[in-house]
Amino acid sequence: MSLSVAYRHAFPGLALDVAFDAPGGVTALFGPSGCGKSTTISAISGLMRPDAGRIVLNDRVLFDGRTNLSPQDRRIGCVFQDARLFPHMTVAANLRYPSRWRRGAAREMDRVVELLGLGPLLKRRPGTLSGGERQRTAIGRALLSDPALLVMDEPLAALDDSRKAEIMPWLERLRDEVRLPILYVSHSVPEVLRLATTVVLMEKGRVTHAGPLTDILSDPDLAPRLGTREAGALIRARIEGREPDGMTRVMTAGGPMLLQGIEGSVGTVLRLRVLAHEIILSRDAPTGLSALNILPTTVTRVDGGLVQLALGDERMLAQVTPRSIEVLDLKPGTACYAIVKSVSVLPS
Numbered sequence: 001m002s003l004s005v006a007y008r009h010a011f012p013g014l015a016l017d018v019a020f021d022a023p024g025g026v027t028a029l030f031g032p033s034g035c036g037k038s039t040t041i042s043a044i045s046g047l048m049r050p051d052a053g054r055i056v057l058n059d060r061v062l063f064d065g066r067t068n069l070s071p072q073d074r075r076i077g078c079v080f081q082d083a084r085l086f087p088h089m090t091v092a093a094n095l096r097y098p099s100r101w102r103r104g105a106a107r108e109m110d111r112v113v114e115l116l117g118l119g120p121l122l123k124r125r126p127g128t129l130s131g132g133e134r135q136r137t138a139i140g141r142a143l144l145s146d147p148a149l150l151v152m153d154e155p156l157a158a159l160d161d162s163r164k165a166e167i168m169p170w171l172e173r174l175r176d177e178v179r180l181p182i183l184y185v186s187h188s189v190p191e192v193l194r195l196a197t198t199v200v201l202m203e204k205g206r207v208t209h210a211g212p213l214t215d216i217l218s219d220p221d222l223a224p225r226l227g228t229r230e231a232g233a234l235i236r237a238r239i240e241g242r243e244p245d246g247m248t249r250v251m252t253a254g255g256p257m258l259l260q261g262i263e264g265s266v267g268t269v270l271r272l273r274v275l276a277h278e279i280i281l282s283r284d285a286p287t288g289l290s291a292l293n294i295l296p297t298t299v300t301r302v303d304g305g306l307v308q309l310a311l312g313d314e315r316m317l318a319q320v321t322p323r324s325i326e327v328l329d330l331k332p333g334t335a336c337y338a339i340v341k342s343v344s345v346l347p348s
């Protein structure tokens with residue numbers, strides 16, 4: 001399951017030269033307004049014809065010099081900011097619309113209704129639904145078109161924060177249960193952090209970096225593109241057991257940690273979000289601290305006020321002052337201790 005994109009296109013004000021590969025999972029297209037995200041979505045879904053290039057979805061050429069499949073032949077399900085449902089039809093009829101000629105569609109419909117919790121909405125019309133319910137219906141309809149790729153262009157942008165919070169778990173479920181690559185355009189860093197497995201960073205019509213989200217968060221050059229406050233790490237942790245005081249013992253690539261308020265049985269793998277400004281560095285093993293999580297690490301890079309640390313095969317950023325870098329003499333290869341003040345937990 002993969003999408004390979006390479007195209008060039010000249011608009012009067014912007015020359016686009018875009019190339020990236022999207023593996024399975026959620027690939028977020030991220031970049032400032034006007035950098036070419038929606039144009040890229042249009043080129044992939046067949047809504048515009050690039051000047052040149054090659055776009056391939058699961059070994060099927062969608063576009064190259066000779067081939068230019070029509071949007072309906074590309075097998076791409078699209079979800080936009082506005083749900084674009086048929087207002088005169090019930091939710092059930094909207095869902096059935098793209099699949100009405102396909103065999104096996106009824107079984108598929110049951111699965112999608114269950115996946116997105118649409119059962120209670122089936123008899124309602126779009127005008128009576130909340131924004132989040134409308135978007136869930138639009139996602140269901142896109143899934144029922146039997147797509148090979150799901151494209152979502154700012155699907156939550158029109159929703160207020162509480163509607164966004166309501167729909168987010170459904171999107172996570174979609175990511176984890178539907179084996180379909182998803183291309184996700186968003187300006188929202190929290191959405192990208194929660195949903196994306198791969199991030200494509202765009203600027204002025206070009207891709208400046210594409211790779212796993214975890215690599216971007218712990219790269220001193222790239223993390224600031226998502227916002228310096230977001231720099232840090234996403235590290236894997238496996239639940240090992242409970243302590244008598246209720247704290248949960250987890251094992252990370254950098255050693256054991258104790259966390260509070262964690263659900264899940266022994267063996268469950270979690271992703272821990274650690275922010276760079278929540279880490280203190282010490283050259284000596286600290287004693288007499290209230291902090292519970294002190295991990296031995298090695299400095300791999302120092303860049304401005306960001307120090308990249310190795311935790312086994314994972315990387316983490318710590319934000320420290322230039323003075324601390326000098327006083328602690330931090331440079332690649334320096335062994336030190338990372339005192340992690342707090343972490344949040346994302347489901348794996």
Ligand SMILES: Nc1ncnc2c1ncn2[C@@H]1O[C@H](COP(=O)(O)OP(=O)(O)OP(=O)(O)O)[C@@H](O)[C@H]1O
Nearest residue numbers: 011012013014031032033034035036037038039040
């Ligand atoms: N049909 C068109 N004709 C001329 N210029 C266009 C056309 N469509 C897009 N552009 C220009 O191409 C650039 C990229 O637009 P695009 O909509 O892809 O950006 P974007 O990254 O999706 O922005 P936003 O985040 O604001 O939606 C913009 O400068 C836009 O004005």
